[in-house]
Amino acid sequence: MxxxxxxxxxxxxxxxxxxNTAPELAVRRLAHRLGYRFRLHRRGLPGTPDIVFPKYGVAVQVHGCFWHGHEGCRHAARPRSNTGFWNEKIERNRARDVRDTAALEAAGWSVLILWGCEIKDQAALTVRLSTAMPRSEEDQDSEAPS
Structure with a gap:
């Protein structure tokens, strides 16, 4: 009940x-602090990714653990009331996520899925973003202080 x-x-x-959820804003702040520039909610791309890094060909989806059914996460516990509705809703979201990711990859984009529960660990998030968008030496030289 x-x-x-x-x-x-x-x-x-x-x-x-x-x-513009709190986890999405945290990822955007970190990416900007790391020197990455991005676009938000690109409507022309499948699934309207939350953050797009055109220079690197990377689309980032920031998923809420509950809404997207994060396996094994304590934040993804399903409600005990109206279970039929919630199970169907979350499974539809998951199927849509798989379809959108496949469409983005088919269009040549790399897709990085970040879960809400992962956002709090800034060090791990920094590694994931940096790994997804390796910076060339040209990028580092051009941003060096004068």
Whole structure:
């Protein structure tokens, strides 16, 4: 049984954002601090990736653990009420993620999936971003202080 009434729960769920979420903003701040420049929510690409690094051909999707069914994550626990609805909803999201990733890769993009629970570890996130977008020596030389 839910702890709040149906109208309150509906309002709460309607207020959940799909763009500019806290984990997405944290990734953007870190990428910018590392010197990477990017575009946001490119509509012309399959799945409208959260962050796109055109120079490196990398599209980043920042997935919420609950909404995208992160396997083995404590934040992805399914609700005990209305289980049929939630199981179907999360499975549809997962199927869409697989379809969008395949379409992006077919279009020549590398896809980096970041989970909400991974964002807090800044050191590991730095490694994942740097690995996905290796910087050439030209990039490092051109950004050297004068």
């Amino acid at each position: 839910d702890k709040v009434d149906q109208a309150t729960r509906s309002r709460m769920m309607a207020s959940v954002k799909s763009k």
